[in-house]
Amino acid sequence: MVSNRGVVYMGPRKVEVQSIDFPKLVDPRGKKCEHGVILKVVTTNICGSDQHIYRGRFAAPEGMTLGHEITGEVVEVGRDVEFIKVGDLVSVPFNVACGRCRNCKERHTDICMNTNPDFPCGAYGFNLGGWPGGQTEYHMVPYADFQLLKFPDKDQAMERIHDLTLLSDILPTGYHGCVIAGVGTGSTVYIAGAGPVGRCAAASARLLGASAIIVGDVNQTRLQLVKKSGYETVDLTQDVPLADQIESILGVREVDCGVDAVGFEAHGHGKDAAEQPEAVLNDLMSVVRFGGGMGIPGIYTSPDLGGPTDLAKQGKLILDFGKAWIKSQFAMWGQCPVMKYHRLLMQAILGGRMDYLSEVTNIEFISLDQAPEAYRTFDQGAPKKFVIDPHNSTKKAA
Incomplete structure (x- = not known):
């Protein structure tokens, strides 16, 4: 079995990189997710929302894996997945959305009615439905055909990954x-x-x-x-x-x-x-x-x-x-319904309409082991956007 590691919340202002279970096609309540996929994470960003948790201001259980801004390569697909294939490079909306409820059908994927049993709102790496975070080496995404944004050309996408990694949350937000x-x-x-x-x-x-x-x-x-x-x-x-x-x-x-x-x-x-x-x-x-x-x-x-x-x-x-x-x-x-915007923004990036984005976002790629220090630096107000590259994918692509 392939190993897996992730950034784990251990209490206010304390995060650790730990060995965690390799993801399975199972939801937080133990139900099989044949509509899901497993990703090899290419980039996973540290967000200001993660800082709310880090500071102890947003309720979260100790031991929870952090992170909701995920881009990855598909390495396994469930039997009900038709259109996403192994090898695809995809952006993951931070909202966990089923695509089947009234709100999802009305493009309000930020308030999906089925991905959190407590109230309509599911997200990775928050206390919102129990979905594990994606600041990890490998990550499971449910409802893959509905949720995932596939990049049309992997090589082109890796050339623009410093911008495309933002599609999971902060750019659409x-x-x-x-x-x-x-x-x-x-x-x-x-x-x-x-x-x-x-x-x-x-x-x-x-x-x-x-x-x-x-x-x-x-x-x-x-x-x-x-x-x-x-x-x-x-x-x-x-x-x-x-x-x-x-x-x-x-x-x-x-x-x-x-x-x-x-x-x-x-x-x-x-x-x-x-x-x-x-x-x-x-x-x-x-x-x-x-x-x-x-x-x-x-x-x-x-x-x-x-x-x-x-x-x-x-x-x-x-x-x-x-x-x-x-x-x-x-x-x-309210939360941004990422799927309402992410395809259009991807096209704007790939079409050269947002070449100015990199300068103002000021991305710094880091390893998974550097994440705890990056949390501390970000908490102190650093003018950066820290992007974790757990497999050194960006340097290999360059």
Whole structure:
């Protein structure tokens, strides 16, 4: 039997690379998955959502394998798989979706009704249905014919793997945030958060034709990366109101669209600002114009084990909703339904329409054994996107 190793959560700010069982075509409840495949993992990324778990802010059992951003080569297929073949190179949406329930049929694969017995939402490497994470050498994916995005040419895909590895989550998530906020030709957009999702949102706004793309954060090295990549920035550590900073860029104090790429671990404004989970949402209500839109793919959770207040610990926020109401703004929130976008984004990448993506995402490939240190570095705010290459596949391809 081929061995397998993975990144295992051992408690707040503690992860280990351990030997784990080789995957079987079986779901978390022991039911046979003849509709599934086993992948040899080519790349598996560390996500900001993994950091919520790493910090102990998103409930997860000790011993859980982490990771939900997976690209791999098919090495075994179940008897019910018709269209995915051994040897195919595929991208795995982080949402686990059956393709058979009402929500999946309506393209809401983020809220599949059958992959989590507790409530409609399944995902790898979270406490959402018991699906093991994919920061591993080998990984099982159910409902393969429905879920997997096959790359049309393996050699071409490996040449672009630094961009295509983002299709499992953060690129569709950033794009989704822009789409649901109404970003389009000539629009102006403020993106809260210069982490990997925020940077993908900036690249997505560019693809969608925005005329002005402004990214805000408190992390100086991330802001420098965004600025160097050709986007406008606002520094939220300054004691200058956000609207004033936007006005200094646009000449007006509001934008057409806003995207929350931060979520519930947001901080307020100022050099020593404390954590304030509703800060980004209130910012967007303030600086998005009358009739403008807000996309909120940033994670909010209930309960929030480390919330700064009793309300926050319950996942409850204090929002300036009256302002949003009188401004007739619209908003949409929740996980990204990756399958709604990943094929189109793959084609944009392969067609050379997003050649600017690599600069702003700033990927660093690492080995599986380097993952614990990468978690620590990412937790400290490094302006990188760490991508685990468990079999040294990217170097072999190069």
